[in-house]
Amino acid sequence: MPVSTLVWLGDKIKIIDQTELPLKLKYLEISDIPTLKEAIIKLRIRGAPAIGIVAAFGVCIGIKHIAKDASKDVLFAALKTTISELKQTRPTAVNLAWALDAMFNTAEANRQRSTQTIKEILITKALQMYEEDRADNRRLAKFGAGLIPNNAQIITHCNTGALATVDFGTALGSIFHAHAEGKKLHVWVDETRPLLQGARLNMWELQNEGVDCTLICDNTAAFVMQKFKIDLCIVGADRIAANGDTANKIGTYSLAVLSKHHNIPFYIAAPVSTFDFALEHGEQIPIEERGADEVIQGFGKRIAPKNSRVYSPAFDMTSSSLITAFVTDRGIINPPFEQTIPNILC
């Protein structure tokens, strides 16, 4: 059974601390906003769908101290502060803003009700989004599995499994579904420098599910494509613009270019909540930059001179021209994306 990366305990959130994997399966209970912000910023919980849903529960935590007879002004002030603080934690994954906006809109739509009722409605809303993410992933994974042939050799990048979502996963979920259907598969796992989501998290999840997998350094993917017959690449997304340009973990773009060169289908698996219809193209997607220490301080010790200048974007942008198709919870989206992506909403 895939793990539960986050659970709502009624007044606090329980998460797996992903920074400890694969050495320790350690849980954290979070009952205040500073701790939640730290957990998101430090990637204790990560992956676009997972940070969206954890932030939705964060809204409930941010207003739990508001007395039931407090005025609506007091409640909405606390709501706005919480939402604005959580939105700033990670800028690229649109699921975060999407989930927080959905929480705010729900509160607004119920403004005429009592403070206590609005607080209860928001918990129900977060739980509903949690269940929807679970169901969306299962549907998406079934569509994705349809693109994976028996005996497939697959390359994937960054973690997109149960750890990155409420349950099961997107790109990895598609692989899990194909595996459960009895297909024989072999997955080449990019280690995903600098924070090693592939090595630490994908290998852990794939091994737990009994899927045959081999870890490679990111710079080995080209040689693997040259030497072996790779059937497809499948990865996740943090934000997809209306024309299909996609931001995902740094290294995704190089994998897409390599796939094009080697004539390998390149699939992006993501729920509809990852599409940002307000952005026309990928250049408008904000790309998070991370601190130098994550590059300089690798593998438990310093691996570069102390004062090394570092450029560490957490994500890159893959042009839609390099993408074969999108796997979503509403089906497979094929080109021409300018026409087919807006149709998802119909």
Ligand code: MRU
């Ligand atoms: O920095 P991370 O680990 O949060 O980045 C995660 C990714 O890039 C994933 O591919 C993406 O969020 C999709 S997770 C289903």
